[in-house]
Amino acid sequence: MLARIKEFLGMESKPKEVASEQEVEKVAEEKPKPRIGYIHLSGCTGDGMSLTENYDILAPLLTEMIDIVYGQTLVDLWEMPEMDIALVEGSVCLQDEHSMHELMEVREKAGLVVAFGSCAATGCFTRYSRGGQQAQPSHESFVPIADIVKVDLAIPGCPPSPEIIAKTVVAAINGDMDYLQPMMDLAGYTEACGCDLQYKVVNQALCIGCGTCAMACQTRALTMTNGRPELNSARCIKCGICYVQCPRSWWPADRINKDLGL
């Protein structure tokens, strides 16, 4: 079954070992069927929906590869159990003590905390929240979860694609650290904006006008003008996907060669 899933995902079967990242390895080595929790903070459930869109592999994934042990909308359980991996969807509202408490509890009970989706990873469109609405006018401040707790992996996307979710889960099960490394690095990318393309790529003499950013933008906030990305900031939801997908932000050469069989 694992082989079938790997084939579906185009993933390589041999896990790689990186000594420094023991947490993920523990998940892979000691617990072949990881216990996964899904925690829903200030999100829209879109990330959870995206997970279920892995139609071809969802049933075997759920029955044979992982145990979903916790999650509103998924599991009828009130007490948060110990988890190997916690997928946290949504940003956290500083004025909502229940959410804050839940997030702290996740950090205690989960081996790996994953910022699942751009709201959790970068704040995404909750970055625009500013309170003043019924029934909680004081619920004003929403931040990416890494502002409050240590985050091990980030999977940005609004929502993340079904494929990246499946690839991440399988990589975590296999302890494939090479594949997960960019997601660990992205745990630090919390202040995202379409203007990153200008600051970090165009201003740095790195843009090559490929159009990947405009292709990837999930709200069509980007167009290409004279070979450079042009941002309509009124449409930008600060998900960070444009910069994350830009070939000039980070470059996973070895993985690509492996995936292509080159």
Add this chain to the structure above:
Amino acid sequence: MVLGTYKQVVTARSTDKQIQKIAQDGGIASALLCFALDEKIIDGAVVAGPSEVMWKPEPTVALTSDEILAAAGTKYTFSPNVWMLKQAVRQYGLEKVGTVAIPCQTMGIRKMQSYPFGVRFLADKIALLVGIFCMENFPYESLRTFISEKAGVDFDLVEKMDIGKGKFWIHTQDQVLTIPLKETHGYEQNGCKVCLDYVSELSDIATGSVGSPDGWSSVFVRTDGGDTIFKQALEAGAIEAKAINEGKFGLEMLTKLSTQKKEKAMKVIDERKAMGLPVPFKASSEKEGDPLANV
């Protein structure tokens, strides 16, 4: 491996007289896409099509051979083809997309396939990636400087542009003008200066002019998928191929130019790293394997 990984390298051209006439070199890019379309290997292709402005390409979703052929010929300025891939899948509903890409565009596509963070159900729909060689690219205004200012030619009269033998060539109906490449330096796109890929190392099939005689193309067949399509196109007689010249005007030339490009880029990467400027590639001191690899 300064020319990337490949299964075979040949000199080839389209057998179609019409394609031979309008193509930049051997018409391999157009011929392969047209063949793949006919055989239903792809159901459309993103190409650098014409726009209202002469020599300013616009990424276009081509659904017919005629539309593919309308994009033949090299335009030495940006055509953000990757941008249009999502439209091809979402608006046009294509399931199997073909595309032409210069090396850096290939990099955007391949990264998206390995790490499709926000890119839902697109990665597996790229059915054929024809890569073209690329030494550098130019902003449109640079091109205008070469054509209108340096060569004093009206854009509308230009029929073909080409870079080769140390010169930038401008063909009109009744004359051929050249600008020494020394004079085009300083007009290149800045992002090209750290580019470590000359021969589209991550494409399914890569093609370019260097290494083959006029009217022919050099072709690297790289992936399994590319190999299958290339063999089919050969068998069907859509393209013809012969052994590439191994010597000074063939593989040797390709190796030389690719090495030069990579060495130059490596130097810029090292300088940028020393200054603390960002660059997504490793400095030469950080490289364990091939010092000129695209990593």
